[in-house]
Amino acid sequence: MHGCGKKGRCTTCKMIVCSGMEHLSSLNEREEFFRERGRLNEDERLSCQAKIKAGELRIRVAEENKFPHLVYSD
Ligand code: FES
Numbered sequence: 001m002h003g004c005g006k007k008g009r010c011t012t013c014k015m016i017v018c019s020g021m022e023h024l025s026s027l028n029e030r031e032e033f034f035r036e037r038g039r040l041n042e043d044e045r046l047s048c049q050a051k052i053k054a055g056e057l058r059i060r061v062a063e064e065n066k067f068p069h070l071v072y073s074d
Contacts (some may be wrong), residue, residue: 001065006048011039012065013047020057024050 003012008030017024021043027035028049034040044062061072 014062015047015059018058023055
């Protein structure tokens with residue numbers, strides 16, 4: 001879900017990174033904003049802000065951001 005139109009203002013696009021955190025860009029200003037306020041844990045990133053540099057990434061969607069009509073894999 002991208003509630004704010006990918007502007008880094010809502011956290012509805014939050015992803016929980018299971019593996020591959022090292023393949024993501026550093027936290028940007030918007031992610032730092034939410035991290036400092038306890039709304040983005042160490043294993044979480046905003047999918048609209050983080051960029052994949054290379055390699056594989058394994059993520060989960062945060063429970064609070066799941067769509068009820070979709071089935072998510074583990
Ligand atoms: S879509 Fe709103 S923070 Fe990513």
